[in-house]
Amino acid sequence: MHPLVSFLSAAAAFFLAASGGLALAQEQTFRLTIKNHQFEPAEFEIPANTKVTLQVKNEDATPEEFESSTLHREKVVPAGKEVNIFVGPLSPGRYEFMGDFNRATARGAIIVK
Amino acid sequence: MLATAIIVFREVLEAALVVGIVLAASKGVIDRLLWVGGGVFFGIAGACAVAVFAEVIAEAAAGIGQELLNASILFLAVAMLGWHNVWMGRHGRQLAQQAADLGKAVTRGTRPLYALAIVVGMAVLREGSELVLFLYSIAAGGSSGVADMAGGGILGLAAGVAVGGALYFGLLRIPTKHLFTVTSWLILLLAAGMASQAAAFLVQADILPALSPALWDTSAVLTEDSVPGKIMHALIGYVARPSGMQFVFWAGTLAVIGLLMCLTNRGTTVPRGGARRALGAVAVALMVLGMGFLTTVLVS
Numbered sequence: 471m472h473p474l475v476s477f478l479s480a481a482a483a484f485f486l487a488a489s490g491g492l493a494l495a496q497e498q499t500f501r502l503t504i505k506n507h508q509f510e511p512a513e514f515e516i517p518a519n520t521k522v523t524l525q526v527k528n529e530d531a532t533p534e535e536f537e538s539s540t541l542h543r544e545k546v547v548p549a550g551k552e553v554n555i556f557v558g559p560l561s562p563g564r565y566e567f568m569g570d571f572n573r574a575t576a577r578g579a580i581i582v583k
Numbered sequence: 584m585l586a587t588a589i590i591v592f593r594e595v596l597e598a599a600l601v602v603g604i605v606l607a608a609s610k611g612v613i614d615r616l617l618w619v620g621g622g623v624f625f626g627i628a629g630a631c632a633v634a635v636f637a638e639v640i641a642e643a644a645a646g647i648g649q650e651l652l653n654a655s656i657l658f659l660a661v662a663m664l665g666w667h668n669v670w671m672g673r674h675g676r677q678l679a680q681q682a683a684d685l686g687k688a689v690t691r692g693t694r695p696l697y698a699l700a701i702v703v704g705m706a707v708l709r710e711g712s713e714l715v716l717f718l719y720s721i722a723a724g725g726s727s728g729v730a731d732m733a734g735g736g737i738l739g740l741a742a743g744v745a746v747g748g749a750l751y752f753g754l755l756r757i758p759t760k761h762l763f764t765v766t767s768w769l770i771l772l773l774a775a776g777m778a779s780q781a782a783a784f785l786v787q788a789d790i791l792p793a794l795s796p797a798l799w800d801t802s803a804v805l806t807e808d809s810v811p812g813k814i815m816h817a818l819i820g821y822v823a824r825p826s827g828m829q830f831v832f833w834a835g836t837l838a839v840i841g842l843l844m845c846l847t848n849r850g851t852t853v854p855r856g857g858a859r860r861a862l863g864a865v866a867v868a869l870m871v872l873g874m875g876f877l878t879t880v881l882v883s
Contacts, residue, residue: 475664480839481662482632531723534714539808539823542787542804542829544783545649546649548637548641551638571717571749572720
C-alpha cells in the first residue's frame with residue numbers, strides 16, 4: 471500500500487473514533503430576523519443549561535453571516551433564506567453575536583438566565 | 584472604504600499566513616511557485632463556486648451542508664499538513680545535508696508539493712468563499728457600492744498579503760539547516776488549529792457533542808476578534824473559550840502527527856536523542872489525556 475494511503479486511512483480512523491453519536495431532540499425555538507442589516511430582536515433571553523434552536527431569517531437582499539466567537543457559531547444566511555442554528559446548553563451570562571458582513575449595524579446578544 | 588478594507592484584511596489574513604508558512608517550508612524547490620500559485624488559483628475559483636452555490640450548500644444535508652463542507656475542507660488540509668511532516672521526517676536529513684553540501688537547497692520534486700498545494704487551495708477556499716459573499720453584499724447592497732468594494736478589497740488584500748509576506752521573509756532569515764525544523768513545527772501547530780476549527784463546525788452541525796461549552800476563558804487577555812488574536816488563531820489555533828471537543832481535536836492532532844513524526848523520523852526534522860524521546864512522551868501523554876478526558880465526559 472502506498473504510504474500516503476495508509477497515512478490517510480489512519481487519520482480517517484482516528485477522526486471516526488473521536489466522533490461521538492448523533493444527538494437529536496426536540497428543542498425550544500427562537501425566531502430571529504435580519505432586516506436592514508439589523509437583528510430583530512437584538513437581545514433576547516434563553517434558559518440556562520438548555521439546548522435551543524435559533525431560526526434565523528434573512529429578509530435583506532444580500533447574504534449575511536451569523537457569527538459569534540463566544541458561542542462558536544459561524545453560519546452564512548443567504549439572502550431571503552432561513553437557517554437553523556442550535557445553541558446551548560449554556561451557563562448564565564451574556565453571549566454576543568453579529569452579522570459578519572455588516573459589523574457596524576448587525577449586532578445582538580443572547581442573555582442566558 | 585476603510586471598514587471594508589478591515590474586514591477583507593481579517594478574512595485574507597489566515598490564508599496569507601498559511602501561504603507564508605508553505606512557501607518557507609518549500610524553500611529551494613524549483614517549481615514550488617507553480618504549485619503554490621496553482622493552489623491559490625484553484626482556491627479562488629472554488630471560493631467563487633461556493634459563494635455562487637451558497638444557497639444550495641446551506642440547504643444541503645438537512646441544513647448542515649455548510650458545516651460539513653467547511654469541516655471536510657479543513658480535515659483535508661490537516662491530512663495534507665500531517666503528510667508533509669511525515670514526509671519531511673523521512674527525508675529532511677537528506678535535504679539538510681544536500682543544502683549544506685551545495686550551499687543552497689535547490690531541488691526538484693523532492694518534496695510533496697501536491698500536499699502543500701492542496702493545503703494552500705483549502706485555506707484560500709475556506710476564507711475566500713466568505714470574502715466573495717461579503718464583497719458581493721457590499722457591491723449589491725451598500726450605499727457606496729462598487730468603488731467601496733474595489734478600493735476596500737484591494738487595500739485589505741494588500742495588508743493581508745503584507746503580513747503573510749512578513750512571516751515568510753522572517754522565516755527565511757533562519758539558516759537553511761534549521762529552517763525545515765521550524766516550518767515542520769509551525770505546520771504541526773497549523774494542523775492542530777485547523778482540526779480544532781473543523782471540530783467546532785461538527786459541533787455546530789450537532790454531529791459531535793461540545794463536551795463543555797468553554798474549558799477556560801482567556802478573552803480578557805486576548806480575544807479572537809482582535810488582529811493579534813486572529814493571527815494566533817490562524818497559527819496555533821488559539822481560541823479564547825475553547826469547547827471541550829475543540830481541545831480534544833487540537834491535542835489529538837498534535838499527538839497523532841507528533842507521534843508519526845517521531846516514528847518515521849530518520850532525519851533532523853525532529854531533534855534526535857533526548858529531545859526526540861521527550862516529544863514522543865509528550866505526544867503519548869497528550870493522547871492519554873485526550874482519551875481520558877473524552878471518556879470522563881462521555882461517561883458522566
